[in-house]
Amino acid sequence: MAAITAENLTITYEGVPAVEGVTFEVERGETLLLLGPNGAGKTTLLKTIACFHREYRGELKVFDMPPCEARELIGYVPQSHSLNERVPVTALEVVAMGGIYKRGFSHFKIPKHVLEKAEDALNFVGLSNVQGKLFRELSGGQKQRVLLARALISDPKLLLLDEPLSALDPSARAEVSNVLGKIKRERGITMVITTHDVNPLLEIGDKVMLINRRLIAFGKPEEVLRDSVIKSVYGPLARVIPVEDRLFCITGDVHLHGHGGGGR
Numbered sequence: 001m002a003a004i005t006a007e008n009l010t011i012t013y014e015g016v017p018a019v020e021g022v023t024f025e026v027e028r029g030e031t032l033l034l035l036g037p038n039g040a041g042k043t044t045l046l047k048t049i050a051c052f053h054r055e056y057r058g059e060l061k062v063f064d065m066p067p068c069e070a071r072e073l074i075g076y077v078p079q080s081h082s083l084n085e086r087v088p089v090t091a092l093e094v095v096a097m098g099g100i101y102k103r104g105f106s107h108f109k110i111p112k113h114v115l116e117k118a119e120d121a122l123n124f125v126g127l128s129n130v131q132g133k134l135f136r137e138l139s140g141g142q143k144q145r146v147l148l149a150r151a152l153i154s155d156p157k158l159l160l161l162d163e164p165l166s167a168l169d170p171s172a173r174a175e176v177s178n179v180l181g182k183i184k185r186e187r188g189i190t191m192v193i194t195t196h197d198v199n200p201l202l203e204i205g206d207k208v209m210l211i212n213r214r215l216i217a218f219g220k221p222e223e224v225l226r227d228s229v230i231k232s233v234y235g236p237l238a239r240v241i242p243v244e245d246r247l248f249c250i251t252g253d254v255h256l257h258g259h260g261g262g263g264r
């Protein structure tokens with residue numbers, strides 16, 4: 001059974017399509033990198049898989065169920081800067097909240113077993129040393145790892161991550177990519193990761209999907225990341241450069257940060 005199946009999927013906002021006629025499948029345990037320019041429909045597709053947005057036609061199944069029936073199996077990791085940071089919560093409390101909401105607790109007393117799971121999750125992402133620190137005082141890379149821990153606490157079978165590397169410096173990007181690799185290797189969780197910059201994630205991506213409202217290309221990284229495909233979406237300056245045994249994809253402004261850095 002596939003983790004995600006979409007067939008002729010069209011997603012609309014008040015009747016206007018943001019994603020149109022998309023067909024693809026993600027196998028269990030696979031990591032899919034979802035790539036596309038601004039406004040291509042990446043977040044819309046992710047939110048629809050997560051059951052946050054429900055206006056679609058065509059077929060969409062998550063573990064063979066409609067997305068809203070599969071919610072307990074799905075972890076969603078938003079962009080870290082989309083969180084309200086005025087509330088003074090600690091890293092540990094942010095992680096524990098992932099367990100509380102899923103289990104339907106209505107009051108803000110975190111049960112001991114949830115706190116223990118939160119500690120384990122923070123340990124898994126390498127952040128046990130900051131558990132008592134305020135979330136808003138953490139670095140960008142630490143915040144993103146806390147959000148990963150929060151999603152992991154409810155043992156999801158599918159993790160949906162919206163631009164987990166955006167607004168991070170190269171060393172923080174490497175930190176977060178390493179944790180994503182660990183989640184894939186040690187937990188075997190299926191992941192869909194939206195990104196403008198595919199380069200730091202290529203090591204963990206089994207498949208790449210390029211969309212621009214419609215599906216442009218879907219397949220293994222070396223099948224999708226080809227000059228002609230990238231140029232068709234990002235224009236003539238975009239290109240794919242083979243560097244030793246890996247690919248480097250330049251889709252916009254050129255920022256080369258050395259090995260594992262990001263060209264966009």
Ligand SMILES: Nc1ncnc2c1ncn2[C@@H]1O[C@H](COP(=O)(O)OP(=O)(O)OP(=O)(O)O)[C@@H](O)[C@H]1O
Nearest residue numbers: 013017018036037038039040041042043044045196
């Ligand atoms: N709540 C909404 N209501 C109406 N239209 C929306 C809404 N959210 C997104 N859209 C539109 O849907 C299209 C796809 O947007 P989406 O945010 O999914 O793209 P994206 O690929 O994630 O873009 P970015 O990389 O800039 O985040 C855009 O045209 C956008 O304006």
